[in-house]
Amino acid sequence: MINVWEYAAEFALEKQEIYEAIDTVFSSGRLILGPQTEAFEEKFAKWCGANFSVGVGNGTDAIFLACKALGLQSGDEVITVANTAVPTVSAIVAAGGVPVFVDVNPDTYLMDINLVEKKISAKTKLIIPVHLYGQMVDMDPLMALAGKYKIQVIEDCAQAHGAKYKGRTAGTIGDVAAFSFYPTKILGAYGDAGLCLTSNEVVRDKLRRLRFYGMEKNYYSIEHGYNSRIDELQAAILLKKLEHLTSYIKARQKIARIYDHGLRGTSFILPQSAPQNEHAYYLYVLRHSRRDEVIRLLSEKLINVNISYPWPIHTMKAFDHLQYKLGDLPHTELVAAEIFSLPMYPQLEESQQFRVMDVLREIDHQLS
Ligand SMILES: Cc1ncc(COP(=O)(O)O)c(C=O)c1O
Incomplete structure (x- = not known):
């Protein structure tokens, strides 16, 4: 796993x-x-x-x-x-x-x-x-x-x-x-x-x-x-x-570069870093129109991913009183339906990173 x-x-x-x-x-x-x-x-x-x-x-x-x-x-x-x-x-x-x-x-x-x-x-x-x-x-x-x-x-x-x-x-x-x-x-x-x-x-x-x-x-x-x-x-x-924070961030950025490189040219939409930004990669967020199928196929191969976040706040019962409705924030709603984030932490081994990419590339092939 x-x-x-x-x-x-x-x-x-x-x-x-x-x-x-x-x-x-x-x-x-x-x-x-x-x-x-x-x-x-x-x-x-x-x-x-x-x-x-x-x-x-x-x-x-x-x-x-x-x-x-x-x-x-x-x-x-x-x-x-x-x-x-x-x-x-x-x-x-x-x-x-x-x-x-x-x-x-x-x-x-x-x-x-x-x-x-x-x-x-x-x-x-x-x-x-x-x-x-x-x-x-x-x-x-x-x-x-x-x-x-x-x-x-x-x-x-x-x-x-x-x-x-x-x-x-x-x-x-x-x-x-x-x-x-x-x-x-x-x-x-x-x-x-x-x-x-x-x-x-x-x-x-x-x-x-x-x-x-x-x-x-x-x-x-x-x-x-x-x-x-x-x-x-x-x-x-x-x-x-x-004392380790700078090296934690460097390790995350290195993993992101490996993911970026390996997933380019697939049907996954990669994270976009604005040109003025240096991204610290707390999460590496991918996007796919068939996200739920992708997650199911990944879990069959024992790869665990996460969704941050599946429900936009304005659609949650706890915030009904704010009186938003579905359709009010179209980009937010679409993103929530399509995003998921890959394994990401400084000690994630290179072999694990390559395994994640290989499986994603297989899934890309399967879904196309
Ligand atoms: C964007 C954001 N804001 C606020 C918080 C709240 O932090 P905490 O869980 O330490 O209360 C979190 C973390 O859960 C978060 O991701």
């Missing part, structure tokens, strides 16, 4: 460092918001090229707290996409916002910037571009629009650690960026963890209070807050793994 993702090989390689990280924390007497958190926050911000970061419980909380820190009020509109993970949108709703969806670009499957201005209203408070699959949204025109209408921008970077746009790293362009370190992510923890990145000191201080009951000092809240702290244990592990 070739899995779409697994961490066993990575753990085997890094076991020693991870156990050392765990030992450091358990022996330190500080289990929450201690030196590992501070060191990871500082080093991750520096790695990205931002001034500050605030570790939080998970990526969903990072979006939620970023919305709160930027002053989202109940009923404010937040422009985003429906081709994303549910948490992008559930965090907006939890923060009191009303999600407003724009369709995606049919080539990159990311927010279509040309459609954003039409969705801006007097109630628009935020825009949340999602750098899905490891590739960044076209940020320059988006920031220009946001500036024109005085709207703030939160980058959803859950899938885009180390992705670049015109040489700038994901998370350094908007007002705040939200990261997830869910285990499958490009930089993954051994449990849940998340982080907000910002270069604004006032926003950083607000985020620090919001994750800690609204407090700056113990037992005294100066504003309404929450509890969403990165775990000291996860921070220590992430600090070790951060």
